Amino acid sequence: MNYQLETVLVLAAVAAACAVPGVFLLLRRMALAADAISHVLLLGIVVAYFAVGDLSSPWLFLGATASGVLTVSAVELLQRSRLIASDAAIGLVFPAMFALGTLFASMYLRNTHLDVDRVLLGSAELSTLDRFTLFGTDIAPRSLVVMAGMFFVNAVLLGLLYKELKLSTIDAGLAATLGFAPAALHYGLMTVVSFTCVAAFDAVGPVVVVALLVVPAATAYLLTDRLSAMIALSIFLGVAGASLGTLLALALDTNIAGTVATMQGGIFGLVYLVAPKRGMIAFALRRWLQRRRFFETTLAIHLFQHEGTTAEVEESRYDGLHRHLHWLPADVATVVKRSERHGLVEQHGELLKLTHAGRERAKQVLG
Amino acid sequence: MFASIWPAPLDDLTLRTVAFGLAALGAIAGVVGTFAVVRRQSLQGDAISHAALPGVALAFIFGGRSSVVLILGAAIAGWIAMTLVGGIVKRSRVPFDAALAGALAVFFGFGLVLMSFLQKLAGRPATNALEQWIQPAAKEATRHGLDRYLFGQAAFLRTDDLIVILGFGLAVLIVLMLFWKEFKLVSFDRDYAASLGYPTRFLDILLTTAIVIAVVIGLQSVGVVLMSALLVAPASAARQWVNKLGAVAILAAIFGAVAGFGGILLSYEVQGKGPPIPAGPTVVLCATALALGSILLAPLFQRSTSEPEALATTDATIVANASGSDRNP
Numbered sequence: 154m155n156y157q158l159e160t161v162l163v164l165a166a167v168a169a170a171c172a173v174p175g176v177f178l179l180l181r182r183m184a185l186a187a188d189a190i191s192h193v194l195l196l197g198i199v200v201a202y203f204a205v206g207d208l209s210s211p212w213l214f215l216g217a218t219a220s221g222v223l224t225v226s227a228v229e230l231l232q233r234s235r236l237i238a239s240d241a242a243i244g245l246v247f248p249a250m251f252a253l254g255t256l257f258a259s260m261y262l263r264n265t266h267l268d269v270d271r272v273l274l275g276s277a278e279l280s281t282l283d284r285f286t287l288f289g290t291d292i293a294p295r296s297l298v299v300m301a302g303m304f305f306v307n308a309v310l311l312g313l314l315y316k317e318l319k320l321s322t323i324d325a326g327l328a329a330t331l332g333f334a335p336a337a338l339h340y341g342l343m344t345v346v347s348f349t350c351v352a353a354f355d356a357v358g359p360v361v362v363v364a365l366l367v368v369p370a371a372t373a374y375l376l377t378d379r380l381s382a383m384i385a386l387s388i389f390l391g392v393a394g395a396s397l398g399t400l401l402a403l404a405l406d407t408n409i410a411g412t413v414a415t416m417q418g419g420i421f422g423l424v425y426l427v428a429p430k431r432g433m434i435a436f437a438l439r440r441w442l443q444r445r446r447f448f449e450t451t452l453a454i455h456l457f458q459h460e461g462t463t464a465e466v467e468e469s470r471y472d473g474l475h476r477h478l479h480w481l482p483a484d485v486a487t488v489v490k491r492s493e494r495h496g497l498v499e500q501h502g503e504l505l506k507l508t509h510a511g512r513e514r515a516k517q518v519l520g
Numbered sequence: 521m522f523a524s525i526w527p528a529p530l531d532d533l534t535l536r537t538v539a540f541g542l543a544a545l546g547a548i549a550g551v552v553g554t555f556a557v558v559r560r561q562s563l564q565g566d567a568i569s570h571a572a573l574p575g576v577a578l579a580f581i582f583g584g585r586s587s588v589v590l591i592l593g594a595a596i597a598g599w600i601a602m603t604l605v606g607g608i609v610k611r612s613r614v615p616f617d618a619a620l621a622g623a624l625a626v627f628f629g630f631g632l633v634l635m636s637f638l639q640k641l642a643g644r645p646a647t648n649a650l651e652q653w654i655q656p657a658a659k660e661a662t663r664h665g666l667d668r669y670l671f672g673q674a675a676f677l678r679t680d681d682l683i684v685i686l687g688f689g690l691a692v693l694i695v696l697m698l699f700w701k702e703f704k705l706v707s708f709d710r711d712y713a714a715s716l717g718y719p720t721r722f723l724d725i726l727l728t729t730a731i732v733i734a735v736v737i738g739l740q741s742v743g744v745v746l747m748s749a750l751l752v753a754p755a756s757a758a759r760q761w762v763n764k765l766g767a768v769a770i771l772a773a774i775f776g777a778v779a780g781f782g783g784i785l786l787s788y789e790v791q792g793k794g795p796p797i798p799a800g801p802t803v804v805l806c807a808t809a810l811a812l813g814s815i816l817l818a819p820l821f822q823r824s825t826s827e828p829e830a831l832a833t834t835d836a837t838i839v840a841n842a843s844g845s846d847r848n849p
Binding site: 178179182183184185187188192231234236237238240241243244245248249251252253255256259260274360361362363364366367368370371374375402405406407408410411412413414415417418421425431433436 | 611620623746
């Protein structure tokens with residue numbers, strides 16, 4: 154495999170692994186907890202590094218994951234004291250832990266390979282250098298294997314706990330009544346998020362990983378109402394955005410993680426505009442059609458009210474309509490022409506008459 | 521002889537300037553943060569500071585190292601991000617927290633793209649007039665840009681940087697004073713404010729702008745992640761002791777100033793004879809210590825002045841909790 158293809162695959166795997174827990178973070182209103190977790194991992198990595206003194210040790214992985222879960226617990230502890238709102242609790246805990254992390258790193262780790270900039274920004278560019286070998290043969294970049302494994306684990310957990318996650322996300326009260334252990338699910342999810350963030354850390358860094366967790370899920374949320382479809386879509390969108398972003402970054406020679414995040418944002422923006430039901434264009438179109446229909450219906454009601462009365466000759470005359478309806482003459486002309494085309498009215502000399510369809514429309518509104 | 525009234529590190533004039541500058545910054549952040557905290561938008565500061573990165577990159581291109589351009593660029597980027605978040609929340613069903621987190625990460629990512637573009641440009645010869653024009657800025661950005669923005673480097677602040685920072689901060693404080701009553705009303709009861717005919721949308725935008733400016737003036741000195749803490753921690757600490765908005769703001773200003781001043785001294789202390797330590801982390805740790813101390817201590821003081829019944833219920837709750845925890849250790 155060449156460098157380009159491998160880099161694309163690494164980023165695609167990161168996006169796929171993030172998309173699964175991301176959907177639940179979005180639906181459970183925990184997107185900012187992900188932001189907090191991803192920042193705190195630095196402290197976990199630094200402390201674990203102190204303990205074991207080896208950068209490739211799996212303990213770093215566990216230490217970082219533990220620090221993420223610990224942050225969530227600390228936030229919840231503060232919140233439960235009711236002395237402080239949940240957003241302030243997050244805003245208090247994670248910068249403090251991040252500050253400790255940077256402080257330790259800049260005090261004691263000056264001369265090691267743990268480069269704070271690299272830890273913070275990720276280095277997708279270098280992700281293919283570290284190889285995974287099996288029995289002496291080079292298989293793939295290590296981060297590709299790790300992230301594919303992470304995706305697999307997340308997918309299996311999702312398959313096993315789909316029903317429980319779905320119910321506790323959509324109706325937490327009912328889930329608790331049925332004995333679904335919401336706390337266990339909550340901490341389980343947070344552990345998965347921490348784990349995924351740690352795994353993704355090397356490739357994309359703690360800020361861009363938030364984009365991969367949250368943005369594809371938000372895009373999918375604009376497109377569907379079904380949880381299963383939302384998960385599938387957000388995996389698809391995440392992978393598509395990551396692949397396109399990586400290719401673009403390689404072509405333009407820009408920061409890969411940053412380009413991938415920008416691409417995810419761009420896809421969200423595009424869907425936000427053109428989504429079939431919830432997009433801005435669909436929304437504007439619906440408003441416009443409603444407006445047109447409203448004018449036609451108003452005309453139909455006016456004609457219906459005077460149908461067969463003595464005033465009909467005066468009220469339903471084409472050239473008198475603008476006075477009775479308080480419309481501009483030009484508007485009357487357009488609306489009448491359109492209503493004729495839609496088969497709601499017919500012109501009989503000077504007089505406008507409702508067709509059967511026009512009468513039905515008026516009756517439908519008037520009840 | 522005169523210098524002996526300062527703690528030892530403050531004998532140094534530069535350090536003294538920086539310490540007082542950060543104290544002022546902390547005070548400004550404390551006052552502005554009070555509104556962010558009571559509006560339940562504490563994490564807005566976090567989002568703004570991350571989202572400011574593309575603005576910082578563009579400011580490097582257009583203004584070199586000028587603090588004014590840097591602050592304006594960062595403020596515009598942060599402000600655009602907040603406006604987009606507002607629009608998305610209003611016009612779609614994406615919740616506020618997800619919109620905030622998404623905007624933060626996407627803007628930061630876009631900032632990385634711009635920064636990497638500048639870095640690449642700095643490292644190779646320019647091929648056309650535009651690149652030639654950008655190149656000096658690119659070299660500057662590569663040398664000082666990202667590090668400084670991520671962690672802040674209070675020690676490198678010059679007096680004229682501080683004057684700019686404090687000028688913007690003072691402007692924000694004056695706006696807060698002028699619209700105090702309106703901001704208070706719109707923060708606590710938006711609908712009532714609207715029914716009285718106050719322009720709530722305008723006031724929201726103005727308050728958001730004030731928060732944006734308060735955040736970005738701190739980026740140079742304490743850095744991107746930590747500036748948000750300076751907004752949240754002093755206000756959260758003050759909120760534990762007093763209940764009136766004005767009192768919270770004043771106390772938050774004091775806590776913020778103490779954290780800024782103490783943080784500098786602490787960073788000097790920690791540094792010792794080793795390599796320089798960025799002051800951001802120590803400032804934030806001071807602020808957090810004040811907040812945690814307040815959360816733990818304030819209830820004790822309030823209990824001693826509360827009525828006996830209240831005391832009894834608290835004790836009962838403690839007993840209940842204790843017996844509960846006995847059952848499941």
